[in-house]
Amino acid sequence: MNIETFQDLIDWTRQLHGHLAECLKHCATQQEEARAKWLLEYLADHEATLEQTVAGFEKQADPKALHTWVYDYLSHAPIAPHQVCRSPYAEMSFDDICRTIFSLHDQVIELYRYLEGRAEIPETRELVRELLKLEEHESMRLAQQTNRARDM
Template identity: 55%
Template sequence: MDIKTFEDLIEWARQLHGHLSRCLSESSTENQGERARALLAYLADHESELERITAEFEKQAETKALKTRLYDYLNSEHHPIKTHRTCDGHYDDLDFDGIVREIFDFHDQLIDLYDSLAGKAEIPEAKELVESLRAMEEHEAMRLARQIGMMDDV
């Protein structure tokens, strides 16, 4: 996806969460580990919810912020988010800890991207929007960590 505006960024992030949800869901029936299957199913639901929440940002953000161009994103040294863009069964063979590492790495990359863009935002409305996205990702990552910690205790 060609990301030119903050609106594009939100759509791209929404699609990432949705895609990850579908991949995790598919793997939740294929993974041989009982704990891993339960984790994958939980994470699929969580990512689906993040897809919905991210879409709300697009509905509620100010048009001025949404239409702001992301010149620095296109010209920066920022590398695209590393995730499995095809549902190729990658999560089928990972154990519980491997899945956890990959999911938190994904969320950390999004948080870093939002943090970088907040520092480059040219108008206050765009800065506020991307800071809100970052805060949502951070909050959800913390919530996820608590939930996974409880699963790990079981």
């Protein structure tokens, strides 16, 4: 996907969470270890909810912010989850799944932090700040839930 505006960035984020939800759900059906299967199902639901939440940003955001060009994204290394779900999570352990998912979320958070510091107008800075808060909050929530599951 070619990201040129903040609207493209939001759409890319929404698609990222949606793709991840589908892949995790698919892999859960093939996972043999019970705890890892539960984790994949939980993560799939979580990512699907995030997809819906991020979609809401497209509807409520200031049009001025949405149509602002994202120049700095082009110099940032793109985040590429498994583009075609070939069941990588079905073969991973609970801890490997956690590491992979948290790494992906950390990359999204890092991208938003990077862009927040470079946003030139207040509307885009506020939009990126809100997206960043969402991603950080959801990442913390995931960490709490997976730590509880790990303790079981």
